[in-house]
Amino acid sequence: MDQRTYVMIKPDAVSRRITGRIVSRFEDAGLVIDRLEMAQLTREQAAANYAEHEGKPFYEGLVDYVTSGPVVRMVISGPDAVSVCRKLIGATNPKDAAPGTIRGDFGLILDANIIHGSDSAESAEREIGIFFGK
Numbered sequence: 001m002d003q004r005t006y007v008m009i010k011p012d013a014v015s016r017r018i019t020g021r022i023v024s025r026f027e028d029a030g031l032v033i034d035r036l037e038m039a040q041l042t043r044e045q046a047a048a049n050y051a052e053h054e055g056k057p058f059y060e061g062l063v064d065y066v067t068s069g070p071v072v073r074m075v076i077s078g079p080d081a082v083s084v085c086r087k088l089i090g091a092t093n094p095k096d097a098a099p100g101t102i103r104g105d106f107g108l109i110l111d112a113n114i115i116h117g118s119d120s121a122e123s124a125e126r127e128i129g130i131f132f133g134k
Contacts, residue, residue: 003081004034006118006127007089008049011069013106013114014038019072022102022115025088031078035132041067048130049116058111065112073131082124085117 007026009019026033041049046063053059076085090097094107094114107113118124 002077002079003121003124004075004077004128005081005085005121005124006116006131007074007076007085008066008116008131009072009074010066010112010114010116011071012108012112014070014072016106018106018114022106023072023074025102026074026076026085029078029084029088031076031081031084033074034077035075036072038070038072039131040070043067045130049127061111066116075128075132082118082121086119089115089117 009022013019013022023033023036043063046066047054049066050059050062053062078084088102090101090103090107092103092113093110094103095110097104097107099105102115103113107115118127
């Protein structure tokens with residue numbers, strides 16, 4: 001069954017000009033890029049996206065980081081898109097991410113881990129709504 005998910009390429013990857021290489025990983029896996037746009041996130045969008053982390057020590061830095069420059073936000077679909085994207089993305093901390101994953105190949109540090117992917121179908125629909133509307 002096809003599923004939709006939300007993926008955001010973060011400011012460090014955009015500034016390093018590796019966006020195309022990252023997008024191709026999803027296409028090479030057989031997923032479909034339904035929507036793609038470059039945008040500057042507002043603090044409100046970032047806060048809504050990372051609401052579950054509010055109050056944690058890293059929260060303010062995360063919001064500052066994802067609003068520090070343009071991002072590329074995408075709606076991606078395909079069979080089991082959420083889990084397929086999560087596997088392609090790799091572990092949250094790039095030093096723990098396996099080679100061959102996006103974070104394993106391109107990530108430098110945890111605080112700027114180059115990409116965000118929804119962790120469930122429910123999160124994906126919520127995040128797609130935040131960034132693309134209902």
